[in-house]
Amino acid sequence: MSSVPVPIESYALLSNCRSAALVSDEGSIDWLCLPRYDSGSIFAALLGDRTHGRWSLRPTDPAATATRRYDGDTFVLVTRWECATGVAEVHEFMPVDDGVEAVVRRVVGVSGEVGFASELRLRFDYARAVPWVRQLAPLATASDGELPTGVLLAVAGPDAVTIRGPRMTAADTRHRAEWSVTAGRIVDSVLRWEPSYRDIPRPFDVDVAIERARTWWSSWARRIDRAGRWGDRVLRSLLVLRALTHAETGGIVAAATTSLPEELGGTRNWDYRYVWLRDAALTLEAYIAHGYLEAAVRWRDWLLRAVAGDPADVQIMYGIAGERDLPERELANLPGYAGSAPVRIGNGAVDQYQADVIGEVMVALEAARLGGVAETGFSWALQRALLDQVVAEIDRPDHGIWEMRGEPQRFTHSRVMVWAALDRGVRAVEEHGLDGDVETWRRLREGVRAEIDEHGVDAAGGHFTQYAGTDEVDASLLLLPAVGFCRADDPRMLATVARIEQTLLRDGLVLRYRTEAGADGLPGGEHPFLACSFWLVEQYAATGRTADATDLMDRLCAIANDVGLLSEEYDVTAGSHRGNTPQALSHLALVGAADALAGHAGRAAHRH
Structure with missing residues (x-):
């Protein structure tokens, strides 16, 4: 474990009012429990190191710098990454829809070209269970210039997680994908939890889910007097x-x-x-x-x-x-x-x-x-x-x-x-x-x-x-x-x-x-x-x-x-x-x- 952990104040919160995730300003989800706040963790690097489970998503340029904000009065987190070759944003949230226990991480190109890397280490039940992970059929066959996409299914005991997005390759007990975005390009990655005895859930519309989350949080906050x-x-x-x-x-x-x-x-x-x-x-x-x-x-x-x-x-x-x-x-x-x-x-x-x-x-x-x-x-x-x-x-x-x-x-x-x-x-x-x-x-x-x-x-x-x-x-x-x-x-x-x-x-x-x-x-x-x-x-x-x-x-x-x-x-x-x-x-x-x-x-x- 690193002797210098990520400071506690470096974490932002994602929530769907059923559970919560903590995202560091380095682009890593280091704490996530699904389907409830008190469920066993899927990522527990917060209480150890990366080997105890995390999901890192950040530019491949180690010199990239980040600034963060919530999108208005919501828990949609927007992280703006700037590096020598361009600017991109990561928009991440937990859908508020009933029955959808998920985290969405959307990469949006702003200017230039920015390379990204996504590294996933799934560790269920407070890092006591390394799940069996298999690659399912790809979501789409990549044509020239298109990003290969795929679906991972991870299962251990009562828990199952699917990850849809850029096709990931295995290295030991972690998975990794790399790609780049240019201005206007959008790349979504979706992690979704289900009980392991259920069928694999169908994908949901991320555009609809993010707009619903924005609307739900903003509507709840609307009556609060922010004067003063x-x-x-x-x-x-x-x-x-x-x-x-x-x-x-x-x-x-x-x-x-x-x-x-x-x-x-x-x-x-x-x-x-x-x-x-x-x-x-x-x-x-x-x-x-x-x-x-x-x-x-x-x-x-x-x-x-x-x-x-x-x-x-x-x-x-x-x-x-x-x-x-x-x-x-x-x-x-x-x-x-x-x-x-x-x-x-x-x-x-x-x-x-x-x-x-x-x-x-x-x-x-x-x-x-x-x-x-x-x-x-x-x-x-x-x-x-x-x-x-x-x-x-x-x-x-x-x-x-x-x-x-x-x-x-x-x-x-x-x-x-x-x-x-x-x-x-x-x-x-x-x-x-x-x-x-x-x-x-x-x-x-x-x-x-x-x-x-x-x-x-x-x-x-x-x-x-x-x-x-x-x-x-x-x-x-x-x-x-x-x-x-x-x-x-x-x-x-x-x-x-x-x-x-x-x-x-x-x-x-x-x-x-x-x-x-x-x-x-x-x-x-x-x-x-x-x-x-x-x-x-x-x-x-x-x-x-x-x-x-x-x-x-x-x-x-x-x-x-x-x-x-x-x-x-x-x-x-x-x-x-x-x-x-x-x-x-x-x-x-x-x-x-x-x-x-x-x-x-x-x-x-x-x-x-």
């Missing part, structure tokens, strides 16, 4: 959230990747291709704030299906269709990004108790109710059942929002979200005429508030603490005003911000917490967490520190890569992205920060 200083960033972030929302199930995955490290060479490498109730609830609120009420209905339907059953069995996360069994496993065959092992699939946090999750769900469902989404008997019955579970576990310590792998604690943020769950239950009865045990909820709500006031505030410093019994702070405390527990200018919040600035800033960006102190439970460290830094922007804006908010917002937006994507963390020393990408939490926090700077009071201003 950060309007384009907000629009792209909302598009990223849509790209991570499964078209059929409505499940919202936390990121498109697994095991991209929070620290190079470290072990904090997690699989984020699942639906965290917390992240999905926050995404839902971003959708609602920008007018996408149908997303609220679809996610509520997903929630009803996922958590159906005994409320005591509610998990913090689920599979894309609501699957509950997500065991964490390590893949020894993949060395990891930049040698950062282990590579994991599944996520052991599924078995944790995180007391804040039901509060996040209740806050989001209240936002949907206030936004005009009508309750049904079933949906409110679910919320009552969730509140019953809050009551049953009212005093239970938890692992917290950051999924600490140390001993459970009474995390202040978690306790505030318990308060928020009870508060939303009380208000649903008092303000919306719904039924429930409001007396119990009100009594417990006030008891939790009194507990936080007594045990969640440092007596000497006057700031909120990470958990009872410590004077450490945690960036999640920046969310307390957002759910209405206190005002942003509460003296305790101002003291908390001052303590965060003293202890959690690294080159002006915010760490989640100090890993060397408290309940982290893991070796090594991490880098500033982008979502937390956006939360600080929101806090600054709410307390009149407009210049500080604006400066930090500008810096954070500048961290986004050339096509507007953000990962989980940022290494300020190396100037590089860290963690899984693109990260839903980073993008929805960007949206919240921009809304705050535009004067929108936030998700719970009416609750202060």
Whole structure:
């Protein structure tokens, strides 16, 4: 494996709202899972090297230079290659048509003549299966001046892939084709996945598919207000959230990747291709704030299906269709990004108790109710059942929002979200005429508030603490005003911000917490967490520190890569992205920060 991997920020996203591909600025698809975000990979060079699967498509001139952009408000990626002999573009996308799980890479000649090479290494099931590949009859017999075309069929176990395009020749366990384009010439390559037991699919019309993809994405984005200083960033972030929302199930995955490290060479490498109730609830609120009420209905339907059953069995996360069994496993065959092992699939946090999750769900469902989404008997019955579970576990310590792998604690943020769950239950009865045990909820709500006031505030410093019994702070405390527990200018919040600035800033960006102190439970460290830094922007804006908010917002937006994507963390020393990408939490926090700077009071201003 190369000792210098492709930087995480060098990747662009392709999506059909069922799965996603990552394309490097060197023209290589290094990550692709089909037919779902959480399926076994077809290309996994991202977590190893080229031998673990990739599809490279770029000019044969090694000195060719590339610039990239998305085609308007879409996920059709346009890479413009310039070399000494000419200019050409690669237009690539994933068709949005139901039942078509494919990646299309179209080479378009612009001027002069440009030679291209396509090299394909298929490795199914996280590079654990080298498929059997055979050449089928050519699509067309080449005449003079015409490009020979062909079809490859690759099969291993349940997976089959066809590749239609320039005829490829085998070399060991890879396939390669070379050709050139002149101005106006178009050459298409199409990789399509199907279950191996099905017949080989017929080719589809690429012209129709690319136009349909452009129209679909542009139509979805049309209602987004892109006015204001950060309007384009907000629009792209909302598009990223849509790209991570499964078209059929409505499940919202936390990121498109697994095991991209929070620290190079470290072990904090997690699989984020699942639906965290917390992240999905926050995404839902971003959708609602920008007018996408149908997303609220679809996610509520997903929630009803996922958590159906005994409320005591509610998990913090689920599979894309609501699957509950997500065991964490390590893949020894993949060395990891930049040698950062282990590579994991599944996520052991599924078995944790995180007391804040039901509060996040209740806050989001209240936002949907206030936004005009009508309750049904079933949906409110679910919320009552969730509140019953809050009551049953009212005093239970938890692992917290950051999924600490140390001993459970009474995390202040978690306790505030318990308060928020009870508060939303009380208000649903008092303000919306719904039924429930409001007396119990009100009594417990006030008891939790009194507990936080007594045990969640440092007596000497006057700031909120990470958990009872410590004077450490945690960036999640920046969310307390957002759910209405206190005002942003509460003296305790101002003291908390001052303590965060003293202890959690690294080159002006915010760490989640100090890993060397408290309940982290893991070796090594991490880098500033982008979502937390956006939360600080929101806090600054709410307390009149407009210049500080604006400066930090500008810096954070500048961290986004050339096509507007953000990962989980940022290494300020190396100037590089860290963690899984693109990260839903980073993008929805960007949206919240921009809304705050535009004067929108936030998700719970009416609750202060």
